[in-house]
Amino acid sequence: MSTAKEWLADCTCYKSRQGRAWYPTRLLDCGIEGGTESTRLIDTSSNTVDGAYMTLSHCWGDAEGTLKLTTENYAECLCEIPMARLPQLYRDAVYVTRQLGVRYIWIDSICIIQQGDDLADWHREVGLMEHVYSNTFCNISALHAPNSRHSLFSTRNTDFLCPQTIQIAYDGQQTAFLIRDDPYWHDEFEDARLHTRGWVLQERFLSPRVLHFGRSQVFWECTERDISELYGQVRLIYEQRFKSLFHCRPGPSSSRRIDDLYGNWERIIAKFARCRLTYPSDKLVAISAVAKHMSVLLQDEYCAGIWRGNMEQGLEWSVDSVETARRDEVHIDHLIRGFSTGLAKGGRLRLRAAALKTATLVPRGPHSRATPLNSWRPDIDGLESLGDKAFVSVALDAPYEYQALLRGQRPLVRLAAEMGSGPQDVVPAAGLTILATTL
Structure with a gap:
């Protein structure tokens, strides 16, 4: 914990936010270091709260053994929650909180009523998540714990993990080389189990400071820098620029800054x-x-995933004109010009004189990642597809990329698809749906 304390002492992200005290509806009172082994739930509206609070990001998993706040145990939790009753991950989070000199921590399953009130409290508290995490002193992140029964900490061999210097003879001279694990940031941090959980994404981005506990080391992430316990400061231009912009102050902005925020x-x-x-x-x-x-x-209006000031870009498609006469055939080379950059079930389309239709690429039999070439039949609302070669990009929700030449009724089409999370790794016979137009 000494390294984490040094990171906190050097960080000014939270210091600049002092004087804006805000507290969640409920907090877990951890007491002080060396104090009682019990904790208790407090209602911040009826109890005097002084000082900062921590938060915890974790995977619920199967939720077995996770202590949950209900209408039945509410009064009991206000009196006392013995440490022995907390699952291992929560006990570790309380330990870290005390070690960092903080008295309170917010844990979702304990601080939000999970059962007994028809989710009324849950719906109310969800609306406060922005404040819960943006006002935290530091967010504790359990990167690889699959559920609350697992520990925040792990046993490790630092001699094996730390960079090693070796001497190699080259051109008759001894040369020193440093051996290190280069992809550690993505393998252990970005691709961690916790970062695959949808709810955690906003917890990570909203928290000004996050202390990540990985399998082999601890990571620090704040608006100023990213640090690896074993390798020091991580120079990731993309991540640093993003977090700095995300936590900037509101107010009049240049058009370039607004474009960056939309991006x-x-x-x-x-x-x-x-x-x-x-x-x-x-x-x-x-x-x-x-x-x-x-x-x-x-300073823009949010509309279910997109922004009013960036509507055309957010919708990922637009219609230039409707004055062109309707035609009975569909030309694939007009559907998508270049590779699409959209998410699953669609892409970035530019529709010209368009009547929107649905195009389905139907495989002729099972398609797997191991099959190099297969025929697909484009079916666009029953219309025959005509035209020259075109590029079509379809993203399936899976980790592997697969490319093959797909022969339709006339044109030759290249499909770039991500394949591979299903048990048999097979594209369903119903095909893949994309957007298309008639011209």
Whole structure:
């Protein structure tokens, strides 16, 4: 914990926010270091709260063994929650909170009523997520714990993990080489289990400072810098620029800064689309706190995933004119010019004199990643497809990229698709749906 304390001492992200005290509806009172082993839930509206609070980002997993706040145990939790009753991950989070000199921590399953009130409290508290995380002293991130029964910490061999210097003879001279794990940032940090969870994305982006506990090391992420415990400051221009813009102050902005913010929103949505949600109905609400924060920075109106001031770009398609006469055939070379950059089930389309239709690429039999070439039949609302060669890009929600030449009724089409998360790695016979037009 000494390294984490040094990072906190050097960071000014939270210091600049002091004087704007805001507290969640409820907090877990951890007491002080060396004090009682018990914790308790407090209602901040009826209790005097002094000082900062921490937050915890974690995977619920199967939720077995996770302590949940209900209408039945509410009064009991206000009196006392023995440490032995907390799952291992929560006990570790309380330990970290005390070690950093903070008394309170916010944990979703304990600080939001999960059962007994028809989710009334949950719906109310979800609307406060922007404030919960943007006002935290520091967010604790359990990168690889699959559920609350697992520990925040892990046993490790630092001699194996730390960079090693070796001597190699080259051209008759001994030369020193440093051996290090280059892809560690993506392997252990960006691709961590926690970062595949949809709700966690806004927790990470809204928190001014995050202390990430990985399998082999601890990571620090704030608006000023990213640090790896073993390798020091991480120089990731993309991430640093993004976080700096995201936590900038609202107010009059240059057109370039606004464009950057719109671009950052697109990056957020692209990352969010790759995350998993236990309940698909949470798709909009799980990103709503980020949208609220962005609306202040952009001074723009949020419309279910897109911004009014950036409507055409956000919709990913537009119609130039409707004066061209309707034709009975569909020309594939007009559907998509170049590779699309959209998310699953669609892409960036420029529609000309368009009547929107649905195009389905239907495979002739099963298609797997191991099959190099297969025939596909373009079916556009029953119309025959005509035209020259064209590029069509379809993104499936899976990790591997697969490319093949696909022969339609007449044209030769190249399909770039991501394949591979299903048990048999097979494209369903129903085909893949994209947007198309008649001209």
